[in-house]
Amino acid sequence: MKTFWFVLLISLLCFFVPVVARASEKLKVVATNSIVEDWVRNVAGDLVDLTVLVGPNSDVHTFEPTPLDNVLLSKADIVFEIGLGLEHWMDKLFAASQSRAKRVALTSGVIEQPLTILRLGREHHQDMDPHVWHNVHYVIGMVKRLSRTLKNQDPANAQIYEKNTQMYLAQLQELDSWILRATSQISKAQRQLVTNHDSLGYFCERYQFVLVGAAFDSATTEAEDPSARDMAQLIAKIKKTGVHAVFAENIQNSKVITSLAKEANIELAPSLYTDALGSKGSPAETYIKMIRYNVQTIVSMLKT
Ligand SMILES: [Zn+2]
Incomplete structure (x- = not known):
């Protein structure tokens, strides 16, 4: 009789313990950068165990993975990335x-006609521009893709993901409309941007600005400083087009853009948050706040 109870107890344990363990085990999700991390957080809340490779204020172009990143990936269930060559270190x-x-x-199947990268305002080569998050309309598509993946991988929580997604999509839709309204204060002649690296192509496309040029191309910010000839060309272009201000960025040292502003004799605007969120407590601690801050900065510098 004793043996019977013992066997029954063991059988019950074998049945319930894995169920309990599985139920409490969250999906392990890795986001490649702080912007993607914020999208996942909005859709998944605390339902997933979320980590990020390239955190706030860090440059995804010059990222060098550590052994810890290797461990994070080896344990992950899902990795969300932007694609279009942004995470050029990921395959390896x-x-x-x-x-x-x-x-x-996230861009795959969502962005059908990616832009190519520019340098100093001219077509550089056939590489694709990965900075798609500056077009909120595209982000709506990417968040839907992200949400579908989470629902498929974790069907038990599908309803919660769906509810969160709908709430977040409404906020993104509102953000997109707000940008269109806010930028309408800038005259057509002033809708021209010069940035440190070529990160605002999709912003310009969606919200009708002209990208006059950038000191660095978008595929690499670690490139050596632009040549004197390139800088002279960009300065000539700035003078010819009557650009008001140039914008520095949170992810980079602004030495080159500072000297560009000085030499072209135009204003150096406050840094925009381009490729990464700001740290907690900064005006760009979430994706929505980051875009709002950038647009407010652009509008205040360029409206006449
Ligand atoms: Zn970039």
Whole structure:
């Protein structure tokens, strides 16, 4: 009889313990940068165990993975990335980690005609511009993609993901409309931007600005400083087009853009948050706040 109870107890334990363990185990999600991390947080809340590779104020172009990133990937269930070559270090890192995670490039199937990168306002080569998050309309598509993936991978919580997604999409829709309204205060002649690196192509496309030029191209911010000839060309272009101000960025040292503003004799605007969120407590601690801050800065510098 004793043996019977013992066997029954063991059987019950074998049945329930894995169920309990599985139920409390959250999906392990890795986001490649702080912007993607914020989107996942809005859709998933605390339902997933979320980590980020390239955090706030850090440059995704010059990121150098550490052994810890390798470990994070090896344990992940899903990796959300932007794609279009932004995370140029990911293939190698992913292979080295022997991760079995589902890799999801959020731009894939959402952005059908990516821009090519520009340098100093001219077509540089055939590389694609990955800075799609500056067009909120595209972000709406990417968040839907992200949400579908989470619902498929974690069907037990699908309803919660769906509810969160609908709430976040409404906020993004409102943000997109607000940008169109806010930028309408800038005259057509003043809708011209010069930035440190070529990160605002999609912003210009959606909200009808002209990208006059950038000191660095978008595929790499670690490139050596622009040549004297390139700088002279950009300065000539700034003078010819009557650009009001140039914008520095949160992810980079602004030495080059500072000297550009000085030499072209135009104003150096406050830094925009381009490729990464700001730290907690900064005006760009979330994606929505980051875009609002950028647009307010652009409007205050360029409206006449
Ligand atoms: Zn960039």
